[in-house]
Structure formats: structure tokens, C-alpha cells
Amino acid sequence: MGGFQQDEMTPEQIEHEVGLYGPFTEVVRELVDATIRTEVDDDEIRAVQAELEDIVARLRRSQLDGPYGVRFNATGHGRPWGNSVVGLRNAIAPPLAIERESTGRVRCEFHLGAAYEGPPSLVHGGVSALILDQMLGEAAGAGGRPGMTATLTLHYRRATPLGDLRAEAWIERTEGIKTWAHGRIEDAEGVTVEAEGLFILPRWARELAFPTGDAAETPPSYAE
Numbered sequence: 001m002g003g004f005q006q007d008e009m010t011p012e013q014i015e016h017e018v019g020l021y022g023p024f025t026e027v028v029r030e031l032v033d034a035t036i037r038t039e040v041d042d043d044e045i046r047a048v049q050a051e052l053e054d055i056v057a058r059l060r061r062s063q064l065d066g067p068y069g070v071r072f073n074a075t076g077h078g079r080p081w082g083n084s085v086v087g088l089r090n091a092i093a094p095p096l097a098i099e100r101e102s103t104g105r106v107r108c109e110f111h112l113g114a115a116y117e118g119p120p121s122l123v124h125g126g127v128s129a130l131i132l133d134q135m136l137g138e139a140a141g142a143g144g145r146p147g148m149t150a151t152l153t154l155h156y157r158r159a160t161p162l163g164d165l166r167a168e169a170w171i172e173r174t175e176g177i178k179t180w181a182h183g184r185i186e187d188a189e190g191v192t193v194e195a196e197g198l199f200i201l202p203r204w205a206r207e208l209a210f211p212t213g214d215a216a217e218t219p220p221s222y223a224e
Contacts, residue, residue: 003069014077021081021089028091029115036114085134096134096167104143104171104181106135112162123160128185132195135169136181140199143171145179147199160185160192169195177201 009017038045068082068089081089086096094116098108110131118124133152140147169183177200185193 100142107168136197139169140179150198152197
């Protein structure tokens with residue numbers, strides 16, 4: 001079952017899995033795009049469906065009992081490979097390849113194709129929220145203030161077109177177990193969506209972050 005799991009994966013083994021599952025997932029991602037855009041005839045659709053049913057059955061022969069979760073080794077190398085935004089093994093993910101600074105600022109460039117459409121030729125607003133939630137959380141973690149999303153507010157400045165985009169996020173301020181972060185998505189014309197969020201250090205992690213119990217206000221009960 002998915003969760004935070006420590007394993008004994010070596011850097012060499014991790015590199016091997018990246019080389020194996022990265023291209024594999026990218027092919028599945030291409031399949032999703034092709035499924036949306038194909039115009040082949042009915043017989044070809046039925047034939048491909050039969051092939052895919054066989055492929056799914058082959059992959060189901062050995063699988064996890066639940067979601068992937070986050071794996072990490074003794075050096076702390078984290079692998080959130082099932083994540084719906086950055087997951088190496090998740091074909092739903094664009095995925096984002098995020099650059100991080102210890103100051104709590106992160107940025108990335110990415111491409112959103114047909115699978116992320118809301119209004120015609122435009123990115124679904126929920127997809128923008130998904131990406132910015134991840135980006136703000138990544139900023140909090142990069143600055144040493146990891147947390148779970150407590151609130152997320154978005155301001156849609158204008159429609160976000162499908163295609164090449166970039167995103168940026170940064171820590172605005174901190175207070176005990178609370179971190180406020182801001183971020184935005186941009187296209188070639190400028191900002192399309194802005195976001196601000198509050199992130200709360202989970203209760204299970206507070207003893208590590210505040211060994212003397214010096215945390216600020218008590219957070220909402222859902223920050224477990």
C-alpha cells in the first residue's frame with residue numbers, strides 16, 4: 001500500500017529504473033494523446049483495443065496492492081513516482097521537471113497537450129490548480145518548510161492555452177509550522193494564473209522539525 005516507504009535502492013538501481021520506466025511511461029502518455037486525436041477506422045480501433053486489453057492483462061500479472069506512494073533510500077533520495085504532477089511512472093503527469101533553490105523558489109517549463117484540455121484549445125482550470133498546488137508545495141519543501149496544503153486560492157487572469165508553458169513558485173513567509181507560498185503559470189504572453197497557498201507541517205513530522213515543541217499556533221485538525 002502506498003505511503004512513505006524506505007527501501008535499500010542504490011543510486012545505480014534508481015538510475016536503472018529511471019531508464020526503464022521513464023521511456024515506458026512516455027509511450028503510455030503518447031497513447032493517451034493518440035487516443036484523443038486518432039481518426040483511424042472502426043476496425044482499427046477495435047483491433048488496437050484488443051491488443052491493449054492483452055497488454056493490460058500482462059502488466060496486471062504482478063503489481064502493487066495499492067498506489068505507489070513515496071519511496072526513499074538511506075540517503076534520503078525521494079521517489080514520488082506515482083504523483084499526478086511529477087510522477088515518473090504516472091502517464092497522467094505532464095510531468096514537471098522542477099528546478100529547486102534552497103531559498104524556497106522553484107521553476108519549471110512544461111508542455112500541456114490534448115489530454116489537459118478544458119475549453120477548446122485551452123488548459124482546464126482544474127489542471128492549472130493541480131500544477132500550482134504542486135509548485136507551491138515544492139517551494140515550501142525546497143525552502144525547508146514542507147507541508148500539506150491547507151488552503152489554495154487561484155486567480156485566473158486569462159485563459160491558459162495548451163502548449164509550452166512555464167511555472168514558478170516561492171515562499172512568501174513562514175510562522176512556526178505554517179508556510180505561505182505564491183506562484184504563477186505563464187505562457188509566451190505573460191501570466192495566466194496566479195496562486196497563493198497555506199501549507200501546514202503534518203503532525204507526524206513536527207517532532208523532527210520542532211524537537212523542543214516550539215511550534216506556533218495549533219493547526220487545523222486535518223493536518224495529521
